[in-house]
Amino acid sequence: MNAKSLLGLLAVVSLGVLFWWGIKTKDAREELPSALAGKSAPVFEMELLDSFKAEWGEKLNLADYLGKKPIILNFWASWCYPACYQEAPILEAGWRRWRDKVMFIAVDTQDEKDKGEEFVSRFGFTFPVVYDPRGSIGIDYGMYGVPETFAITRKGRVVERHAGSLDEAMLTKMVQEVLK
Amino acid sequence: MTPGGLGNLSLAFAGLFTVVGLLAALLAWYNRDARYLLVAKRAALLAFLGTLGAFVALEWALLSDDFSVLYVARNSTRANPTWVKFATLWAALEGSILLWALLQTLYTWLAGIRSRDYWTSPVVLTTLFVIQLFFLANVIFVINPFITIPNPPADGPGPNPLLQNHWMMAVHPILMYLGFVGLSVPFAFAIAAMVTRRYQTWIAETKWWLIIAWGFLTAAIYAGGWWSYEVLGWGGYWGWDPVENASFIPWLLATAFLHTAMVQERRGLFRTWNFALVTLAFAATVFGTFLTRSGVIESVHAFAGGPVGPIFLGFLLAILAVGFFLLGRISSEVRDAGTVVPLSREGLLLYGALVLMTMAFVVILGTLFPLLVEAFNGAKVSVGAPFFNQLFVPLGLLMLLLMGLGPVLPWRSADSETLRVVFWMAIALVLGSALGLVVGWTLWVSLTVGFVLYNLVALCWLAFRPIRRRSLVTGEGFLKTAAKVFEQSRRRYGGYTVHLGVIVAVLAIAFSQSYRLDVQKTLAIGEAWKAGGRTITVHTLRALREPYRNSVVADVEISGIGVAHPRLNYYRTSRTPFAAPAVRYTWNKDYYLVLQAYDQKGGEWVTLRLVVTPLVLWLWISAAIIIFGTLLIVWPETARAHVAAAVSEGAEA
Amino acid sequence: MRRWLLAAVLLLGIAAAQTVGNKPPPDYPPKVFEIAKKLRCPVCRGESAAESNAGVTEEMRRQIAQMLKEGKSEDEIIQYFVDRYTDWILYEPPKKGLGLLVWLAPLIGLGLFGLGLYSYTHATAKREAAFEEAPEDEIARVEAEIARDSTRERE
Numbered sequence: 001m002n003a004k005s006l007l008g009l010l011a012v013v014s015l016g017v018l019f020w021w022g023i024k025t026k027d028a029r030e031e032l033p034s035a036l037a038g039k040s041a042p043v044f045e046m047e048l049l050d051s052f053k054a055e056w057g058e059k060l061n062l063a064d065y066l067g068k069k070p071i072i073l074n075f076w077a078s079w080c081y082p083a084c085y086q087e088a089p090i091l092e093a094g095w096r097r098w099r100d101k102v103m104f105i106a107v108d109t110q111d112e113k114d115k116g117e118e119f120v121s122r123f124g125f126t127f128p129v130v131y132d133p134r135g136s137i138g139i140d141y142g143m144y145g146v147p148e149t150f151a152i153t154r155k156g157r158v159v160e161r162h163a164g165s166l167d168e169a170m171l172t173k174m175v176q177e178v179l180k
Numbered sequence: 181m182t183p184g185g186l187g188n189l190s191l192a193f194a195g196l197f198t199v200v201g202l203l204a205a206l207l208a209w210y211n212r213d214a215r216y217l218l219v220a221k222r223a224a225l226l227a228f229l230g231t232l233g234a235f236v237a238l239e240w241a242l243l244s245d246d247f248s249v250l251y252v253a254r255n256s257t258r259a260n261p262t263w264v265k266f267a268t269l270w271a272a273l274e275g276s277i278l279l280w281a282l283l284q285t286l287y288t289w290l291a292g293i294r295s296r297d298y299w300t301s302p303v304v305l306t307t308l309f310v311i312q313l314f315f316l317a318n319v320i321f322v323i324n325p326f327i328t329i330p331n332p333p334a335d336g337p338g339p340n341p342l343l344q345n346h347w348m349m350a351v352h353p354i355l356m357y358l359g360f361v362g363l364s365v366p367f368a369f370a371i372a373a374m375v376t377r378r379y380q381t382w383i384a385e386t387k388w389w390l391i392i393a394w395g396f397l398t399a400a401i402y403a404g405g406w407w408s409y410e411v412l413g414w415g416g417y418w419g420w421d422p423v424e425n426a427s428f429i430p431w432l433l434a435t436a437f438l439h440t441a442m443v444q445e446r447r448g449l450f451r452t453w454n455f456a457l458v459t460l461a462f463a464a465t466v467f468g469t470f471l472t473r474s475g476v477i478e479s480v481h482a483f484a485g486g487p488v489g490p491i492f493l494g495f496l497l498a499i500l501a502v503g504f505f506l507l508g509r510i511s512s513e514v515r516d517a518g519t520v521v522p523l524s525r526e527g528l529l530l531y532g533a534l535v536l537m538t539m540a541f542v543v544i545l546g547t548l549f550p551l552l553v554e555a556f557n558g559a560k561v562s563v564g565a566p567f568f569n570q571l572f573v574p575l576g577l578l579m580l581l582l583m584g585l586g587p588v589l590p591w592r593s594a595d596s597e598t599l600r601v602v603f604w605m606a607i608a609l610v611l612g613s614a615l616g617l618v619v620g621w622t623l624w625v626s627l628t629v630g631f632v633l634y635n636l637v638a639l640c641w642l643a644f645r646p647i648r649r650r651s652l653v654t655g656e657g658f659l660k661t662a663a664k665v666f667e668q669s670r671r672r673y674g675g676y677t678v679h680l681g682v683i684v685a686v687l688a689i690a691f692s693q694s695y696r697l698d699v700q701k702t703l704a705i706g707e708a709w710k711a712g713g714r715t716i717t718v719h720t721l722r723a724l725r726e727p728y729r730n731s732v733v734a735d736v737e738i739s740g741i742g743v744a745h746p747r748l749n750y751y752r753t754s755r756t757p758f759a760a761p762a763v764r765y766t767w768n769k770d771y772y773l774v775l776q777a778y779d780q781k782g783g784e785w786v787t788l789r790l791v792v793t794p795l796v797l798w799l800w801i802s803a804a805i806i807i808f809g810t811l812l813i814v815w816p817e818t819a820r821a822h823v824a825a826a827v828s829e830g831a832e833a
Numbered sequence: 834m835r836r837w838l839l840a841a842v843l844l845l846g847i848a849a850a851q852t853v854g855n856k857p858p859p860d861y862p863p864k865v866f867e868i869a870k871k872l873r874c875p876v877c878r879g880e881s882a883a884e885s886n887a888g889v890t891e892e893m894r895r896q897i898a899q900m901l902k903e904g905k906s907e908d909e910i911i912q913y914f915v916d917r918y919t920d921w922i923l924y925e926p927p928k929k930g931l932g933l934l935v936w937l938a939p940l941i942g943l944g945l946f947g948l949g950l951y952s953y954t955h956a957t958a959k960r961e962a963a964f965e966e967a968p969e970d971e972i973a974r975v976e977a978e979i980a981r982d983s984t985r986e987r988e
Contacts, residue, residue, distance in 0.1 A: 005508035022476035541942035564924030
């Protein structure tokens with residue numbers, strides 16, 4: 001076997017390894033590292049979904065909550081089935097469990113209002129949900145799909161993003177991260 | 181009998197005779213016995229008929245709405261028009277691989293008929309049977325479309341709505357597979373040549389197959405471009421998406437091979453290169469399939485991932501390994517029959533192949549780059565249209581330079597007459613570019629115009645010189661001579677025609693990419709809007725009900741052209757509507773309208789996106805020219821012309 | 834845990850603008866699409882923000898138009914999106930670090946293939962030359978060998 005064949009063999013093998021790796025890590029690679037990690041959370045002021053107005057006011061300004069408690073910021077939409085439907089009860093349970101220590105805020109993004117309200121009443125959300133039909137908050141947070149969840153520290157820094165449906169362990173981990 | 185039963189039976193039949201054919205071909209090779217070859221060729225026909233049976237069975241299931249067949253239940257729906265149901269066979273993974281297998285068995289059979297060489301045929305058939313077996317085994321065992329479901333649903337979801345929007349989508353995949361599969365024949369002949377150590381004749385034997393495959397690939401790429409232009413609603417025909425690239429890479433490599441094969445045929449040069457090139461070109465077709473079906477790289481056009489990713493990867497690596505192993509074994513004994521003169525036709529063809537291979541390299545690296553970077557350091561990057569567009573401008577111009585000069589230069593060396601035409605070509609280049617700059621076009625567009633003129637001068641000279649020379653000798657009229665010369669060297673004129681088509685395409689691409697207007701505006705019904713040199717008026721907004729979809733249609737008048745009907749189609753399976761754009765072509769610009777939004781309450785306004793692009797019509801014309809040229813090359817010669825050509829060739833020599 | 838990319842659900846060619854009440858989307862000058870073409874649609878697979886009709890890209894185009902109106906330059910607008918989405922949002926990989934490699938692809942390709950080709954033709958030429966310039970004594974030796982072989986065969 002001469003040097004040329006060896007080189008050719010090496011090229012074929014490395015191509016194979018690269019593609020094999022590509023197939024194996026296909027799902028893991030869908031996660032995009034957040035540009036916000038370690039930076040301060042972008043502030044927004046947005047109208048709440050109607051059912052929350054009585055308790056939380058007409059609009060919600062994130063700046064009012066930053067610096068008080070850590071925040072779990074979640075993005076969802078009623079058309080995001082089943083991922084958003086899977087994590088919704090976990091979010092509500094988490095809110096009930098940690099509401100003294102951690103603030104939960106959700107953004108109903110690019111949705112129709114009535115369908116968003118339907119979703120809220122179906123899962124009995126008691127933490128505030130703002131209504132962002134255009135998805136402008138999503139752009140500020142570099143969101144690239146729903147559901148997506150951001151963990152924000154007491155000082156207002158984004159520590160973590162989780163893309164995709166949350167499970168209980170994941171949410172617990174995020175909460176512990178910001179409570180540290 | 182049920183469609184599912186017929187399908188599985190036919191597939192088993194096809195698989196059986198593929199194995200029989202493979203064994204017979206191997207026996208023919210080991211025993212040096214031509215009788216086995218006959219068996220193999222007959223088995224090829226039976227395997228083809230078997231696969232055809234499976235194809236018919238799946239069409240039967242689709243057309244009779246037999247939702248007990250898994251593929252039908254997943255991909256078809258009752259309300260679809262018949263042609264959509266028919267085309268649904270290749271709208272999803274399982275069916276498309278069945279179609280591929282069908283075409284592969286067809287090519288194996290035809291190649292068997294046409295390969296008569298006692299030494300190479302057994303190896304050719306063995307190779308083709310192995311490839312065919314791969315596809316059939318996939319269809320039978322891995323992605324069988326005929327799996328029956330015990331409780332069939334009453335109706336299915338139907339195929340992706342985008343695939344129902346344009347008849348081209350029914351044609352494009354067939355053309356693509358005909359091209360892909362076509363390249364397996366030159367590959368098989370190359371393998372045979374390397375195994376039997378007969379390094380020269382395979383080129384002449386597979387030339388016809390190669391050009392056929394190239395023609396289909398070209399047509400398929402055009403069809404895909406046309407489809408994305410008329411369906412996708414952003415006014416572009418090429419987006420440098422990984423899947424589009426995957427079809428472009430084999431085309432580039434096949435084009436390079438086509439030209440170096442000419443050199444080998446005429447001069448006996450580049451023998452080892454051609455083995456490598458044909459292996460790469462065929463491997464590239466499998467690479468494309470792998471990319472589309474493995475989900476390894478994100479793409480809009482990707483099929484839903486199945487288990488076939490690793491399988492196709494293995495097949496790809498096997499092709500590369502076998503091709504290059506054989507090449508490594510013989511490379512020290514393959515001799516070229518001479519040397520390359522740098523400034524001669526073979527020299528230029530070689531440089532052309534070099535540029536084409538570089539283009540393929542750029543496309544491959546660009547497509548795989550996000551994956552490479554991520555494997556290397558985990559970072560995310562995107563490589564897309566702006567990147568490729570920038571790099572392909574200089575590469576394309578380099579190609580145009582070589583494309584004009586190559587055919588003008590004679591084999592082996594340049595002479596004074598060619599130097600004269602080269603001088604005129606240079607003048608055309610300078611004048612064309614200067615003219616472009618004076619008119620105010622960008623530098624790149626001006627250079628493209630210059631190179632297009634340069635190529636036109638070359639083509640005119642090439643086309644008319646033989647006619648003039650002959651009419652000077654014979655004293656006959658120009659037209660009469662032209663007819664004769666054309667008849668005798670139809671293939672050569674076919675080649676020139678293809679080049680003319682490419683030039684027209686380049687011109688269309690340069691202008692359409694550089695000067696396009698893309699605007700969005702909300703108009704009240706009846707409001708007139710001046711844009712792109714015309715007045716655009718929305719007359720009515722109406723709803724339309726069809727059995728399988730509902731639509732909202734705007735009737736938009738473009739002054740001097742007529743009324744266009746951009747629409748939004750609502751399919752049952754989709755939450756949101758699909759925009760179906762309306763295109764009105766004129767000879768220099770076309771008007772492309774997309775209905776973006778409309779007043780859902782009162783129907784008082786519509787939001788339109790207007791894309792005005794120059795010369796796109798000429799891109800489609802260039803497709804017709806190229807295909808016509810390809811037909812001129814591959815159309816079988818009549819006996820009379822054949823004799824005449826032989827006589828004149830003898831006279832020339 | 835399948836993730837719901839907007840485009841994966843909705844495919845392409847949707848008109849999500851409809852979901853925002855019943856208000857018409859704003860008018861866009863050509864520059865908006867020119868800039869959008871350089872950005873990728875964050876929720877799609879392989880489409881630019883100019884091509885896609887996903888809701889996010891609609892909003893991106895709206896923001897681009899807004900920023901243009903405010904007099905921001907193209908670079909500033911692109912930087913705005915890079916700040917939120919990292920370099921990943923750019924359809925042109927940055928011309929630095931590893932990104933340089935892909936930008937130099939044509940040169941690398943031409944260089945590699947050119948070198949291969951040069952050594953190939955060079956080797957052929959050398960072989961030819963060697964063939965033509967076989968020394969006299971070598972030819973004599975070969976001829977003698979042939980003569981010897983043929984006499985032996987006759988025996």
